[in-house]
Amino acid sequence: MKFRGKMVDITCIKQFSNIVSTVARLSKICVLRITKEHVYFIIHESGAVESSPGLWAELDQGHFFNEFHVEGVSQEDNQIFLELEPDKLSKTLNSFKTAQPAPRSLKVKLTRKHSPCLTLEVELPSLSVHARTVVHDVPVTLIPRRQWHVYQEPEMPQFDSSVYLPPLRQIKHVVDRMKTLSQHITFSANRRGTLIISVSTDVVDVSTHFKNLSVPVWGDDNDTGGTHSATVDIKKLGLLLQGSQINPTKVICNIVANRMVHMFLLHDDVTLQYFLPAATNT
Amino acid sequence: MKCTIPGSNIKVFGRAIHSLARIGEELYVEPYPTGVYFRAVNSSRSAFASFHFGSRFFAHYNDGSGGQQSAAGEEAVKCKVSMKACLNVFKSLVTLVRSVERSKLFLDGEEAKLGIQFICKYGIVKSYNLPFIECETLHAAYDKTSCTNYIKSQAQVLSKAVINFQSNQEEVTLCVSSNKIVIRTFVDDVPDPGKAIHTELTLEAGEFDSYNIPDDCEVTFCLKELRAILAFAEPINLSVASYFTEPGNPIIFAVDNHPMFESTFVLATMAPKSNTQASRNKATDKHTSKPGNGQRSSASPSCSQAASWMKTPMPSTSGLKQANSSTVRRSEQITNISNRFDESRARLSSPHNSSTRGNHNPQLGNGSARHLSTQPVTHTNNVNASQLEISLPNLDVVNKVTEEEDVIPGTPPSKRAKFFFRRCFESTFDPTTVPGHDRILASDSDDDS
Numbered sequence: 001m002k003f004r005g006k007m008v009d010i011t012c013i014k015q016f017s018n019i020v021s022t023v024a025r026l027s028k029i030c031v032l033r034i035t036k037e038h039v040y041f042i043i044h045e046s047g048a049v050e051s052s053p054g055l056w057a058e059l060d061q062g063h064f065f066n067e068f069h070v071e072g073v074s075q076e077d078n079q080i081f082l083e084l085e086p087d088k089l090s091k092t093l094n095s096f097k098t099a100q101p102a103p104r105s106l107k108v109k110l111t112r113k114h115s116p117c118l119t120l121e122v123e124l125p126s127l128s129v130h131a132r133t134v135v136h137d138v139p140v141t142l143i144p145r146r147q148w149h150v151y152q153e154p155e156m157p158q159f160d161s162s163v164y165l166p167p168l169r170q171i172k173h174v175v176d177r178m179k180t181l182s183q184h185i186t187f188s189a190n191r192r193g194t195l196i197i198s199v200s201t202d203v204v205d206v207s208t209h210f211k212n213l214s215v216p217v218w219g220d221d222n223d224t225g226g227t228h229s230a231t232v233d234i235k236k237l238g239l240l241l242q243g244s245q246i247n248p249t250k251v252i253c254n255i256v257a258n259r260m261v262h263m264f265l266l267h268d269d270v271t272l273q274y275f276l277p278a279a280t281n282t
Numbered sequence: 283m284k285c286t287i288p289g290s291n292i293k294v295f296g297r298a299i300h301s302l303a304r305i306g307e308e309l310y311v312e313p314y315p316t317g318v319y320f321r322a323v324n325s326s327r328s329a330f331a332s333f334h335f336g337s338r339f340f341a342h343y344n345d346g347s348g349g350q351q352s353a354a355g356e357e358a359v360k361c362k363v364s365m366k367a368c369l370n371v372f373k374s375l376v377t378l379v380r381s382v383e384r385s386k387l388f389l390d391g392e393e394a395k396l397g398i399q400f401i402c403k404y405g406i407v408k409s410y411n412l413p414f415i416e417c418e419t420l421h422a423a424y425d426k427t428s429c430t431n432y433i434k435s436q437a438q439v440l441s442k443a444v445i446n447f448q449s450n451q452e453e454v455t456l457c458v459s460s461n462k463i464v465i466r467t468f469v470d471d472v473p474d475p476g477k478a479i480h481t482e483l484t485l486e487a488g489e490f491d492s493y494n495i496p497d498d499c500e501v502t503f504c505l506k507e508l509r510a511i512l513a514f515a516e517p518i519n520l521s522v523a524s525y526f527t528e529p530g531n532p533i534i535f536a537v538d539n540h541p542m543f544e545s546t547f548v549l550a551t552m553a554p555k556s557n558t559q560a561s562r563n564k565a566t567d568k569h570t571s572k573p574g575n576g577q578r579s580s581a582s583p584s585c586s587q588a589a590s591w592m593k594t595p596m597p598s599t600s601g602l603k604q605a606n607s608s609t610v611r612r613s614e615q616i617t618n619i620s621n622r623f624d625e626s627r628a629r630l631s632s633p634h635n636s637s638t639r640g641n642h643n644p645q646l647g648n649g650s651a652r653h654l655s656t657q658p659v660t661h662t663n664n665v666n667a668s669q670l671e672i673s674l675p676n677l678d679v680v681n682k683v684t685e686e687e688d689v690i691p692g693t694p695p696s697k698r699a700k701f702f703f704r705r706c707f708e709s710t711f712d713p714t715t716v717p718g719h720d721r722i723l724a725s726d727s728d729d730d731s
Binding site: 134 | 478
């Protein structure tokens with residue numbers, strides 16, 4: 001089993017570390033899946049901390065890595081699953097993000113030292129002519145093949161309504177206010193581009209209406225025209241909005257009535273999917 | 283002592299205070315005719331910092347020994363002040379630099395206070411009076427000149443290296459060889475070394491201004507204190523020299539800007555442990571054996587080390603020791619009580635033995651009474667004596683009293699609780715099997731919903 005990747009472009013390194021810190025804010029433990037084409041960060045709902053939403057982040061390796069080599073367990077299973085603490089990875093990445101001279105390159109390798117490690121080799125420019133290398137070993141756990149099925153790509157849920165969200169910042173602003181009122185928040189949307197975010201308590205009902213949002217075009221349009229809603233835990237949503245350090249070009253919100261809110265953050269080379277299950281006790 | 287710091291030097295002085303504050307809780311002020319020393323030592327006495335400001339640093343300097351005020355030959359007051367208080371005075375350096383034109387420092391021996399006065403723009407004068415305690419001079423026994431290894435570099439070189447380490451990293455190992463220096467994390471003391479991040483950084487010899495390493499060597503010391511000196515030296519672009527010999531002997535970092543000021547930081551290094559550092563070096567690197575006494579904080583290994591080169595009578599620590607020993611005594615007392623607890627239970631279960639037991643008991647009582655008399659008299663003391671012969675439930679009360687005595691609210695149940703109520707902590711324990719578990723004696727004080 002081998003993995004080696006090298007990043008040179010500073011914007012890519014920064015973007016990568018942003019994604020890692022986004023993941024780190026959501027969960028203590030995540031799964032890193034490396035295939036020939038993509039690198040995935042996966043937070044599995046059941047395995048993660050209770051309050052974190054499920055996450056499926058897909059990174060296009062060609063965009064991030066200048067060199068990329070992966071050798072899985074076997075020819076047919078040419079991929080690697082690792083479990084790691086994103087916080088540790090994020091801290092090591094941050095340590096050179098703050099350093100003034102930007103790193104020249106970042107090599108990511110899978111190594112076996114004292115334990116299985118994801119080794120980050122950072123090449124830093126130094127004051128003199130000599131290049132300086134910093135090696136960080138972040139311990140990881142390899143996931144055996146029999147457990148891979150747990151971390152398979154989630155199917156696109158059979159959603160009832162789907163809209164493009166307004167900028168996440170606006171949503172965050174609204175949600176932060178509502179957080180003080182209730183523990184649960186309801187997303188309602190119809191296929192005409194109306195999104196209603198609401199909370200209701202014994203004393204007050206608050207709802208924010210977004211109108212004329214664009215609606216993504218999905219193939220099978222069995223438009224019922226009705227409004228569908230799902231109620232989710234507001235803390236999970238807050239965590240998602242707070243942690244998100246990447247500015248997606250588009251965010252799609254899919255609602256499976258009374259079951260789930262599915263957020264789809266689209267970026268050129270990265271897609272993040274969040275799964276917020278409907279709160280049970282509503 | 284009386285001195286005036288010109289506005290241009292306030293920043294450096296303030297930074298020195300900030301740097302000292304990272305080391306210790308108390309700031310030692312020691313004026314001499316040639317200049318004044320500001321010193322600090324950390325609580326485990328493994329780090330010592332000293333800043334010397336020469337008379338040239340000040341616009342005006344008078345150490346207060348002899349001369350004008352008093353009879354000649356009288357020594358200047360040496361004292362210590364609370365670091366927290368002093369740090370508060372210099373808290374916001376940016377605003378100080380912007381507003382203060384000059385600053386006056388003076389030691390008032392009669393009122394036992396350190397006066398700091400900022401003369402600011404627009405005629406504003408801010409005065410701070412910090413009470414001090416007179417004390418002996420703080421002195422660390424070390425010798426730079428006898429150290430075999432010597433490296434010197436711009437502070438930036440080191441601080442750019444140190445920034446790569448995690449902020450919570452406690453210790454680093456500095457491995458030097460003839461052509462390069464490797465700084466790496468020291469992680470043997472964490473609970474699970476396999477879970478820790480290992481960071482390793484290589485610096486070529488060429489990055490250093492001077493480099494004199496006759497023998498390969500590696501020393502382990504605290505990163506926090508190194509950060510403190512770098513935080514001082516980096517903004518003023520001075521070079522930092524390090525002197526060290528071998529593990530177990532202190533490493534000395536020095537910043538020299540003679541004759542204005544110079545600073546020295548002496549850090550304890552970890553004494554060589556035959557099976558920790560050595561095994562880490564090997565490529566196979568199996569963390570099989572660890573030293574028995576967990577080296578959790580750098581205090582334990584380095585403290586003993588430090589004690590040998592740090593020699594000052596310190597009244598405050600002896601007080602601390604007393605406090606410690608009194609808690610130790612208290613726990614002894616508790617075992618005493620539990621002994622008696624067992625004893626009386628035995629007596630209850632076998633009444634026909636009571637006569638022989640009874641003979642033993644007063645003796646035991648005497649023994650513990652003698653023992654207790656060494657500690658400050660508390661009400662528990664009396665309770666013990668009077669209830670010695672009383673049966674189980676009352677002794678229970680005694681337990682409660684002693685327990686409440688040093689219970690800190692919000693702390694998890696202590697080992698003692700596990701000792702007394704052991705059955706409750708067993709995995710097989712089921713609260714519902716206890717008779718009377720369903721009877722609520724007092725309802726919950728606040729409603730959840």
